[in-house]
Amino acid sequence: MKNNKSLNQVALRYRALFLDIDRTSIDMKSESTAPVIAFVARLKENGFFVSEELLHALNNVATDTLVEITSLINEVMGVDLNWAPLVKGWQVPTGESRADHLVTLLANILGEEYGFRGTTLPCGHLIPEGTFPLKRYNGCPFCGTPFKTANFVYKGQGNKLKELRLFTMEDMKKVFESLLMSDTPLDATQRESLAQLLQVFPLPENPEIGMKETVMLVIHQLVEQDQAEEARKLLKTPTDVLRYLWYEKTGHVQIIEPKTLIDRYIKNEDIAYLDDFLRNIVDANLRKREKEKLKLKYDRKTCLRVAKWLNAIPMTAQQAAENMNPKRGMWVRMIRALRLGEYSRKKGFERLAKLLDVFYKKNYSSWQGRVDQALEANDADKTLALLKERPGLFARSLFATMLRFGSDKVLAAFSDIADKLPSRLLLSLGNAAEFYFGIDLNSIAPPIRVVRPFAGATKEIEPNKLLKLYSEDERKAMAKAVNELYQSSMKRRFAATPTDAKTIYVEPALYQIPISVGDRSATIQDTSCALMGTRFPVEGDAVRLFLQWGKGLPAQHLDMDLSCRISLPPNAVAECAYYNLTCVGAKHSGDIRRIPDQVGTAEYIELSLPELDAAGAKYVIFTCNAYTNGALSPNLVVGWMSSAYPMTVSDENGVAYDPSTVQHMVRISEGDLSKGLVFGVLDVSKREIIWLEMPFTAQTLRGASTTAVEALLRKLENKLKVGQLLDMKAEAQGLQRVDKAEDADEAYTYEWALNPAEVTKLLYSSGI
Ligand SMILES: [Zn+2]
Secondary structure, three states: OHHHHHHHHHHHHOOEEEOOOOHHHOOOOOOOOHHHHHHHHHHHHOOEEEOHHHHHHHOOOOHHHHHHHHHHHHHHOOOOOOOOOOEOOOOOOOOOOHHHHHHHHHHHHHOHHHOOOEEEOOOOOEEEOOOOOHHHEOEOOOOOOEOOOOOOOOOOOOOOOEEEEEEOHHHHHHHHHHHHHOOOOOOHHHHHHHHHHHOOOOOOOOOOOOOHHHHHHHHHHHHHOOOHHHHHOOOOOHHHHHHHHHHHHHOOOOOOOHHHHHHHHHHHOOOOOOOHHHHHHHHHHHHHHHHHHOOOOOOHHHHHHHHHHHHOOOOOHHHHHHHHHHHHHHHHHHHHHOOHHHHHOOOOOHHHHHHHHHHHHOOOOOHHHHHHHHHHOOOHHHHHHHHHHOHHHHHHOHHHHHHHHOHHHHHHHHHHHHOOOOHHHHHHHHHHHHHHOOOOHHHOOHHHHEEEEEOOEEEEOOOOHHHHHOOHHHHHHHHHHHHHHHHHHHHHHHHOOOOOOOEEEEOHHHHOOEOOOOOOOOEEOOOOOOOOOOEEEOOOOEEEEEEEEEEOOOOEEOOEEEEEEEEEOOOEEEEEEOOEOEEOOEEEOOOOOEEOOOEEEEEEEEEEHHHHHHOOOOEEEEEEEEOOOOOOOOOEEEEEEEOOOOOOOOOOOOOOOOHHHEEEEEEEOOOOOOOEEEEEEEEOOOOEEEOOOEEEOOOOHHHOOHHHHHHHHHHHHHOOEHHHHHHHHHHHHOOEEOOOHHHOOEEEOHHHHHOHHHHHHHHOOOOO
């Protein structure tokens, strides 16, 4: 069953297996059958064990189902892929040197006539005698082409198995609804889950879809299923329609203008090394190509569909035209491409005709226009009165208005409407304020100057000119005042919400998880989602990083790199990467630059904690990069293994992967515009790995400077945590804390926090 497979893919992300059974039919005293015992053993090899309930439930399903789930887990854990790196037994360094590379380069330029003798490899490279110890390699040490692949992985060396629970159809439906209604933006994993579940479950009668971004996914699905009429109900404004059209065109749920998209693409193509003359030519050509891609072309069917949608928008022509005003330029091109003028002359499209008429004649007064007028007249009272009419837009321009008219006056006006805004938005304001008011501008490196002030919309902010008028203390006070808005609003909301509960339990891990406001990860976590900020303990003496890429792709040049950066006292940094395979505390398995056919290829780095300790290392930053031009390749998984027991490396072919020791693993989703990724930080003395995700654009890991990572860690630490929010709730509602989840009227666990709708409910506790 195709459905069962996708349901299980989703369930795994919630640390569960999906079985299509009735919960009440489970015999909790049943003896496990032989196939179930075998199935559980296969799970254990992959690092999982089953809960009591799931164990008994497994007796109720067909053996075919067990076989299907086993192969799904093998697929997710990548056990059928090639995990052989370039070097066999790579824990013992090959001792290859720059001289080896140089001599080989000369030999290949000059050839055997000049007396070079050695071995010619299948890639055509001559490896001179006395250079690389060829016996140690699975491929060409000179060009990084692998010749040998492996078809096995190690199993069962892990000591920390992950528990899987039972999910029935009812549970899956709950997950579906929770994703649909989530009022915080879905991260990449949740988006993929929702798309899969939309194939299985019908849309509820009157769906309350929390986020605009989620609406896009749903409309896409409905249009695919030829239910454009259904989709119409979800489109409330012309902007919704534009957002959908642009989503289909670019894959982005935000309406990013073409120019910004092209700039971002150009940034990913490394042409900075070219001289001015060449760079201008290449730049112009790339721009032309990208512009071509963004050209609007629609078939008749699409044109008619959109014409019908716009004709049915539940707004007056004036309101609709005003709604279109901020993206006027894009609309003009859309209207032409969709031949809306033509449709508006047909019978039944009178509303569309009216809308276009008002839009073209600019026969509407825009609210923004009135605000601009008031601003020009320097009329604070009028401006604030207008802003209060539109709380969402007030929030958007809050900081600039504070700089313009002084923070006391503006915040007083804003407080009047603050409770009308989703608390998520107030929270993101607080997070954005420090950045906007330039509090720690200097300590933040360029890649993280990209902020997402409002739900998902990534923006690079130009510092406001008025900032110069204020002293640092004044600016700090402004940021603090904005931060307090959220807290006081939440306290009011909690206090106003009656509850029957007397006691509360908060799992300690929740004090490390920042409340998500849309800056959640862009990678996909196929096995059990972890929230950013989660800390993984390291029990053994080794941490092994891995990178596997190229699955399902034909043999080609595709250079991805795994690397790490070790911060040493006082200000030194050691790097372990393709250009430096060994350094203090770290060993790399060799640089692969081409992939073999279909099965992918792997790189590893082994970190030795005793060696790092001895060297006084503080942090190790885990990174992966695309060296081939373009963004990171899809089908790339990256993560780390850790076990209390030693983990084997094959002398035969270097394979060092064992799914049971994988502590965390993520897949890079398609459409990710970033070029490199920091995917974890090891705090050496605490023996903890912090899961975080930070894109960076530099070609090598030098882009992930210690300062930048420390700034990010600090940012993570400064954010309001889920646990702190629950403390505010406990205080406002007079709840008593207890130490065990079982003893509490209200229990908040890590599993609870994985469910976006539940966390949202807390954020919206008073129903706004
Ligand atoms: Zn070669």
